[in-house]
Amino acid sequence: MPVPVAAAKGALSSHLDGLRRTGQWLADQSGILAAVSGGPDSLALALVAAEVCAEASVRFEAVVVDHGLRDRSAAEADQVVAALTGRGIPARRFTVSGPAPMTGRQAWAREKRLQILCDQARQTGSAVLFGHHRDDQAETVMMRLSRGSGLAGLSAMAPYSLYQGVVFGRPFLGLSKGDLISVCQAYEADFVTDPSNADPVFERVRTRQWLQHPGQKMARQQMMRLSAVSSRLAARVRGECERWCAAHALFTYRLRAELQADAFSQLHDEARKHILRYCLGVVGGQPYPVSEEALDNLLDRLDTGQKSTTGGCLVQMTQTHLRLIAEFGRPPEPELKAEAGRLYCFDRRWLVYAPQGGVIRRLGAQGWTALDREHPVYEALKTWPARLGMMLPYLDGLDGQHYHPHFTSYRHVCSAAGRATADQKGLHETEFVLCSLPEDGALTLAKTATHDR
Structure with a gap:
């Protein structure tokens, strides 16, 4: 086995073990989605992850998102899917909806892509893996340093993190771009080259070109060290904040x-x-x-x-x-079109399950006043001020009914969507169930007898 392939497989296998230790991903119930653009980084990830997941009996699928920013983007996405499925690797293509803005097009496309990946991950109970590597990390730290970012920003990309309730993983942060190109070559896999990755109009491209100069080897190493130190300090600060709040603060959901x-x-x-x-x-x-x-x-x-x-x-x-x-009332008020039987992130606070198709909105003043707080389900809400109650979501169903929220745990919300064991499926078939989303951020790994004593 070529050295880069062995290194990539080792990194991926170790990463799957780390995912288990986050406590947010269960190999026997969850799967892996790989975010694939067709470039060498994500293609190497798909090739390696398909084999490692098969060996570990973990469900795997590659997700290709067509952002529509280039004339040939749809054809390129189809080619990537065809190339993967031709190798026996499950792959699907999704297309970003809506017109791109005149400015900030890359940021818009990135956010749309993340939303599609998160939506697919929620429905299948999967973690999402990205092909970011050591060179990407150095670029990110350099860019954030130039903007005066604090500890959290300089930590750059964490190997394990949560984003809107979905686990993100980056198994290749210890490998270089050259390593991943070598992986593609070892598999004799052709990759796509995005011309925007060489356009100096973009800040990341300019940063990459500066860091790739032969005289900047020391700078690249310093960026990686700064990221590692910042990550450790940020985790310590976050831990201290959580401990202080556990002793001196009371949270009512989010x-x-x-x-x-x-x-x-x-x-x-x-x-x-x-x-x-x-x-x-x-x-x-x-x-x-x-x-x-x-x-x-x-x-x-x-x-x-x-x-x-x-x-x-x-x-x-x-x-x-x-x-x-x-704060209630800051425009625009969140509104989400929902399909029956799917999980959604709403208002960046809630994981919700929609038993019927319809529109998810905040209750608002009228909805809060109409809510029957004498009902046992809502007895705990009697002492809530209206300002809080108005923030709760409800489902305006296509069947003409208003579905009010039923609070439960994360696992029960997931079981409502049929993602847990067979005896739990359909537990809340007719209920609009929800729970608080954990806040976004880096995940820590649980210590075990064989790790991090």
């Missing part, structure tokens, strides 16, 4: 956080900013963390007793508590 004012006031400014950033991330439902400047401004206003709106939250300090409440 809608409200109440922090003990005395304990918060005793922290130094940097610790207070870390706690606020963490809580805003949990409650705010925003795609990106708040900036350092926004945190400084928020602390200044809290010190003077002013109410503030930051990161999708209403924030206020009282004599006893610091309260962060999810």
Whole structure:
């Protein structure tokens, strides 16, 4: 076996073991999706993952997304699918819907691709693997360093992470692009070359060209070391925030956080900013963390007793508590068309199962007023302020019914979609069930007798 292929297979096998240790992926119930564009990185991933998953009896499929940004993108996507299926590798093509914007087209295409991958992963209970490698990591750190990113940003891409409730994996961060090209050559597999990857109009291309200069070998190594150190420090900071919040904060789903004012006031400014950033991330439902400047401004206003709106939250300090409440009414209000029997991420806060086709919306003031809080299911909501209740989702079914939420666990939401054991299937066939999504971010691995003692 060629050395690059052996290294890639070893990395993938080790990664599957790591996925199990995240506690978010069960090999006997879950599968693997590989995000494939047809370039050498993702093609090498599909070729290697198909073999390793077959050997491990893990369900595998390659997903090809046509973003439609180039005239030949659809034909290229079809060619990639045909090449994979011709080798006996399961593969499907999906197409991004909607017109591309005039600006930020690459970011738009990336987000659309992620949404398609996440949707397929939710329906099949799969983790999504990407072919990112060591050179990608160095580029990402360099770009974020130039923007003044903090610890979390400089950590760059984590080998295991959660995004909207879906596990993402990057098994090849220890390999180079050259290694993955060699893997494709060993399999005699032709890969697609995207001309935009050489267009210096894009920041990543300019960064890549600078780092690939022979005189920048030391810079590449320094970027990787900076990423590793930042990742360890960020994990430690996050752990400290979680421990502090477990002792001094109370969360109501991802809608409200109440922090003990005395304990918060005793922290130094940097610790207070870390706690606020963490809580805003949990409650705010925003795609990106708040900036350092926004945190400084928020602390200044809290010190003077002013109410503030930051990161999708209403924030206020009282004599006893610091309260962060999810902001209702910020346009556009989330609205999601749903098909019957599918899982969805709604409002970046909820994993929901739709028993009927229809539209998922927030309850709003009228829906919250109409909700029967005398019903045993909603008894716990009697003490909720309207501001929280209005944020709850409901399903406006095509059958003319309004389906109100039934709170349950993550595993029960998944079983409602028929993804668990046979005796659990159909457990909530007619119920609109939901649970809180865990917040996005890097995943840690559980220690075992043979790992990380």
